[in-house]
Amino acid sequence: MIQAKQLYKSYGSLRAVVDLSFSVAPGEILGFLGPNGAGKSTTLRILSGFMPPSGGHAAIDQHDLVDDSLSARRSTGYLPERFVAPPELRVAEYLAYRAGLKGLSRMQSKRAIASLSTRLGLTPRLKQSFGHLSKGFRQRVGLADALLADPPALLLDEPFAGLDPLQRQDFRNMLQELALDGKAILFSSHVLAEVEPIADRILVLHKGQTLAEGTLPELHALAGHGQSMRITFAVPSPEAALEWARSPLSPDFSLIAKEGNADSLRFTLESNSADWSDLVTWWVMQGFAVESAAIESYSLEDVFSDLIRNREATA
Numbered sequence: 531m532i533q534a535k536q537l538y539k540s541y542g543s544l545r546a547v548v549d550l551s552f553s554v555a556p557g558e559i560l561g562f563l564g565p566n567g568a569g570k571s572t573t574l575r576i577l578s579g580f581m582p583p584s585g586g587h588a589a590i591d592q593h594d595l596v597d598d599s600l601s602a603r604r605s606t607g608y609l610p611e612r613f614v615a616p617p618e619l620r621v622a623e624y625l626a627y628r629a630g631l632k633g634l635s636r637m638q639s640k641r642a643i644a645s646l647s648t649r650l651g652l653t654p655r656l657k658q659s660f661g662h663l664s665k666g667f668r669q670r671v672g673l674a675d676a677l678l679a680d681p682p683a684l685l686l687d688e689p690f691a692g693l694d695p696l697q698r699q700d701f702r703n704m705l706q707e708l709a710l711d712g713k714a715i716l717f718s719s720h721v722l723a724e725v726e727p728i729a730d731r732i733l734v735l736h737k738g739q740t741l742a743e744g745t746l747p748e749l750h751a752l753a754g755h756g757q758s759m760r761i762t763f764a765v766p767s768p769e770a771a772l773e774w775a776r777s778p779l780s781p782d783f784s785l786i787a788k789e790g791n792a793d794s795l796r797f798t799l800e801s802n803s804a805d806w807s808d809l810v811t812w813w814v815m816q817g818f819a820v821e822s823a824a825i826e827s828y829s830l831e832d833v834f835s836d837l838i839r840n841r842e843a844t845a
Contacts, residue, residue: 531714538585561729607676617661
């Protein structure tokens with residue numbers, strides 16, 4: 531539905547996008563992840579038809595963006611990073627104007643606006659001017675604009691920017707519902723935690739190039755991560771602590787905290803490689819009192835940082 535093959539964009543000597551290839555299937559949400567300047571917005575502008583690529587190919591719903599640009603744009607709903615509308619226009623007036631530009635008849639326009647307003651919670655705001663809307667409702671108007679002609683593909687540039695936590699959750703729910711309707715959705719973000727709850731796959735961009743692509747578990751694997759477990763236990767005696775230090779299991783662990791005295795020691799350890807079931811059994815047999823144990827997954831921030839370090843180490 532959304533396809534890019536060896537996409538390239540340069541501004542003189544500046545390479546904004548370099549040999550970028552990916553696809554988004556109907557009903558799928560692909561998260562574009564990367565810091566500011568990674569090439570996310572440039573790619574979305576190319577895919578939305580706002581600027582031509584310097585090289586490579588891109589298509590929306592099998593319509594080439596260069597050879598059949600008009601059909602490709604008709605198949606695309608685009609929400610830019612900074613969505614704006616004339617502040618004096620009422621929401622209903624603006625959406626009707628945009629529907630006319632998209633080729634909808636007056637009857638089609640009324641039906642689309644009524645349906646989207648109900649779905650996106652805009653009905654109470656239809657008579658309100660755009661300039662008096664909150665950031666969250668402005669984003670909803672932008673999404674309604676993108677959906678007026680019921681396009682099969684959606685391109686959303688930083689759609690969660692400026693939204694409070696409740697608004698972000700509402701927006702995520704709306705996007706998931708649209709994916710269930712069969713929309714192919716590509717959205718960008720530089721806030722890593724926004725991508726994890728919603729994206730079926732994640733494409734990590736760095737300096738205009740694909741750093742990694744896959745599901746969250748696949749990205750963990752690429753970054754060399756497993757699952758981390760932290761465990762705190764009380765040691766019955768200094769001799770027992772020495773016995774643990776001599777055991778073949780101890781090199782798998784990092785000591786996070788140590789507290790107490792010779793009569794009552796507590797250790798908090800962390801590892802991502804040990805066999806936890808065998809380990810806990812061994813500790814209990816030695817008389818250690820396991821006080822707490824928790825499995826923790828690495829955050830996307832950890833994954834992103836380690837992927838970049840891995841790339842720079844091999845560059």
